[in-house]
Amino acid sequence: MSDSAIIAGMHTDRLNRIATHIDQAYLQxxxxxxxxxxVARRGEICFLHAQGLMDVERNKPVQxxxxxxxYSMTKPMTSLALMQMYEQGRFLLDDPVHKYIPSWANLRVYKAGVHPQFMTTPAQRPMTIRDLLTHQSGLTYGFMNRTNVDAAYRALKLDGGAGLTLEKLVDELSRLPLEFSPGSAWNYSVSTDVVGYLVQVLSGxxxxxxxxxxIFKPLGMQDTFFTVPADKIERFAACYxxxxxxxxxxxxDPQQSVFTRSHGYLSGGGGLVSTVDDYYRFAQALASGGEFQGERIIGRKTLEFMRLNHLPNNQDLPAVSVGAFSETPYEGSGFGLGFSVKTDVAKSHTNGSVGEYGWGGMASTNFFIDPVEDLMMIFxxxxxPSxxxxxxxxLRAIINGAIVD
Structure with a gap:
């Protein structure tokens, strides 16, 4: 590649700043x-660079x-899986969740107390499937360390403890109070794990x-799984x-990781292991309106619907969020059906376009797709923590700075 080539309207010299920045600011x-x-634009990979070590203890370079x-980059896949069934008329977004999980018919909202002695009040309305997809369900995560409700999640090991299954998660949640009445606020939560459970209920x-x-077979994703196969553990990175x-x-340690043993908890919220090329196949299907290399996994209109801001009155996350943790900066971002959506570029303090969408994971992985520029990044x-x-x-600043047409 020449020093100053242009690929898909992106200046390669300027893209190379990514490697320099990561090396000087983070690796050294x-x-x-x-x-x-x-980094890809217009369906073409413009920049792909591995640097540093995937396993420091064994001195193995990233490949x-x-x-x-x-982790949470599993969420867009799980959300899309459920929306595949929406396209088949299997449910409506305003269906109450208890239509499919009968034990959730009388969920209540936290008022006072500590687990197991909670005082509760009735929810103002039933939780809907859209509440789950948008994290407006009233559920939470144990690792938030914010409330008496998330303390109960920790006590019951609902973030993925030994022996947890989706069935057990849903059963335990039927007895715990919600943090708020569904639809009245936004809180990052196990909602997408419940979405994964609904995928199981609806699909059998x-x-x-x-x-x-x-998803994996049509897109040719051969390196994405809940459990890393024994013959692929050598390629599995350590986590720090x-x-x-x-x-x-x-x-x-990748050699002793729970991800290398069949553990029974199929977490739609954070359970997958993948490669950059596999995730690119998924992300490029999204960027191309739902299909990749002739295989369609979702309709164009469904995807457009998913990447609208579904928060009330087009508000951004700070206006409705009760917790301060998520995989995206809050300012100028709303939330769609499975990912964050940029609603105001200036307010976000970060270069980009209105309508940019994506998400990240707990171990600092991240992806975004910019439909205006037909641009994407996978990091x-x-x-x-992330x-x-x-x-x-x-990275967004550097990547957007490399666009020359």
């Missing part, structure tokens, strides 16, 4: 173990085929089987935990 100071960045825990397949048949002083320590690394550094916004 020891803030990140390694990274793999893909193009490295397997990463994508496990979530693993459903993904394989209706941020430590004060801008360093990190081993959080999950892979393995550092928990809020440690502002790298996602920095």
């Amino acid at each position: 100071p020891g803030k990140l173990p390694g990274a793999l960045t893909l 193009r085929d490295t397997l990463f825990r994508v 397949m496990t979530l693993e089987e459903y993904f394989a048949e209706h 935990q941020y430590q004060p002083g801008d360093t990190f320590s081993l959080q999950d 892979m690394t393995q550092l928990i 809020s440690t550094y502002q790298i996602r916004q920095e």
Whole structure:
């Protein structure tokens, strides 16, 4: 590649700033173990660069085929899986969830107390499927460490403890109070795990089987799974935990990881392991209006519907959010059916376009698709928590700065 080639209207010199920035700002100071960045425009990969280590302890470099825990980047796939059934007329978005999960018919809202002695009040209206897809359900995550309700999730190990299954999650949640009445606020939560459960109920397949048949197989995704096969563990990255002083320590050894053993919990909210090329196939299907290489997984109009802002009165996240944790900066972003949606570029403080959508994962992975520029990025690394550094916004600045037509 020449020093100043133009690929799909992007200046390669300017894209190469990504590698320089990651190396100088993150790898050399020891803030990140390694990274793999893909940028594509108009269906063409313009930049793909692996740098640093996927396994520091074993001195293994990041490769193009490295397997990463994508955690919450599972959510768009799970949401799309459910919307595939919406296209078949199997449910409506305003259907009450208890139509499909009868034990949820009388969910109540937290008022006071601690688990198991909660005082509750009735919900103002039933939870709907749209509430689950948009995180307006009133559910939460145990790791929020914010309320007495999420403390109950932690006590019951509902974020993925040993022995948890989707059936057990749904059963336990039927007895716990909601944080707020459905539709009245936004809170990042296990909602998408429940969406995965609904996929199972409506399809009669496990979530693993459903993904394989209706998303992975049509798109040619051969490296995405809930459990890493034994013959692929060598390609599986280690995961690291941020430590004060801008360093990190081993959080999950790939040779002993729960992701390498069949664990029974098919988490539609955060359970998948994937490669940059597999995730690109999925993201490019979204960017192309629902199809990739002649295989359609969702209708164009359904996808357009999913990437609208579904928050009340087109508000952004700060206006409706009760918790301060998510995989995207809040300002100038709303939420659609499975991903965040940029509603106001200036307010977001980050270069981009109105309508840009995407999501990230707990180990700092991230993707976005900009329909205005027909542009996408997939960023892979393995550092928990995702809020440690502002790298996602920095990458957007560099990538948008490389557009020359």
